[in-house]
Amino acid sequence: MSTTAGVAATPATRGRPQRDRFGRLVEGWLRGHTLLIYLFLYIPIIVVVVFSFNATDRRVTDWQGFSLRWYESVLSDTVVQGALLNSLIVATSTAIIATIFGTMAALGLQRAPRWFRTPFEALTFISIIVPEIVIALSTLVFFSSAFDVLNPLLDLRLRLGFQTIIAAHALFNISLVMLLVRARLSGMDRTHVEASYDLFATPWRTFRQITFPQLMPAIVAGGLLSFTFSFDDYVITTFVSGAGSTTLPLYVFGTIRKGVTPATNAVAAVMLLITLSVLLVGQFLVWRNARRAGQRGAQASVAGMIAEQSA
């Protein structure tokens, strides 16, 4: 032990100036690398937004001055309006379903016996880890087989449409909300609950006044993330959508095939604006809640909760 320390100490003292220069190089490289990555992440988004204001008729990159004409033309287009409305319907319904059922599951799982919990957790894991395309194609196969059997049997006319998109989106999002709420539950301070029981509060009242307010940030974050997931989703939607349920991502994907136009950039910018404002609202709500409760740290941000979860 002493020999290794001795051997290591000699070059450390002798080569100090060189090591410092090496250290500065490393620090500089770390900074530069980080800066480049953030540019890499944001430049494409900025390019889309900037060129959506281009007045040009021809090439997207041929700057002809600032104009809102493409927003006007896109937002007055009935096809885009329809797709936007469809997207909002799908995303809102998914968010509501996922938030309620995901929160319920997180609360229920806390009380469930182990024989139930283990397979349930395995299914949660599978629903999140399996690639979207596999979920998409198996859900399509399932719906079409189920409709083939049920429709003649019960004289129904079930087909692909909003309900199938929402049901398929909800699968992933129920798991997402559940994970966020469970993380919050496990990090929760039990003393308030104990105190509430000591003061003879009923379980329901304890839940309403103690547990629920503490879970609120996770529930809000889960709901808003479900909304943005569902609003932006292309793969699952393209498999299980039917006639008349074209969402905005499906519309955009269709127009991309014809090439990049300022009009497509405008639709893209609108989509970015919607998801960004949803995320900002969520962050604001969580932050306000955290300030009221006097909490600090990573848990006080939507971002922090996701980062904690993905580890």
Place this chain on the structure above:
Amino acid sequence: MATLARAASVQPVPPRRSFRAGLLTAVLLLPASLWYLVLLVAPLAIVVVMSFGTPSRIGGFDPVFSLDNYSQAFERSTPFVTSLVMAVAGTVLCLLTALPLAYFIATRAGRRKSLLIVLLIVPFWTSFLIRTYAWLTILGPDGLAGFIGDFIGDPAFRILGTPAAVLLGLVYGYLPLMVFPIYVTMERMDRGLVEASKDLGAGRLATFRQITLPITLPGLITGSILVFIPLMGEYVIPAILGYGRVFLVGNQLVLQFLEARNWPEGAARAVVLILIMLVSVTFYVWFSNRGRKGREVSVL
């Protein structure tokens, strides 16, 4: 005294095994369980059954037992190989990019730490499709490809439609999934260990290699799995940035399910895809843990 002792040992949940409590638990879990059974277990089971069947009319299948679909999948295995190569390359690139970034945020960012993490998450939760689409302008003939083409004097130079464009899209799309877990493990790391290592005369590289890296290995493994799995099944990026010329398993599945409508053959490929992912992830975890045990000993 006995009651006091019981009260002191606080259980996470007071165990009340009454009928009403059980009913409440069941009601709370019912919707999510139904969703899992109907929209996850049943569909995957049908896909497995279908993969052994033969196609009948459009989109349907006859439930027989035949391995034809699987032999088809192995005969035309190019998309699997391409996907595997792209997914491994994409994961390695994400890893190399994410490691210094996560290290910087965790150890050097100070008070701007949460801001930097938020800035990583925001693009990750905005539209994946739009972010992929955004590269069309940048990489296109009016963008980078034209610039490089002028520079090397080759007007036909293209980036879009090549594996390089797809690889760039993959790294762009999934990088945050690699950064988060690495960042969290580095953040939780005991900084005292690094100090101790430096006090004992170890240089920067030695400290990073012998202390930081082994401790963050679980984060690296989680990140690689989180990135590798969606990369294997990716469809949007090769379709947009690869012009469909870079043909991955995802493209083939979309083709078979939505255009050719040969569902049993597509089902077999989906099963093979799941098996490839299971095998590679299991092997990867086993391999990394094996390496880790050896290193833990040398560190301690």
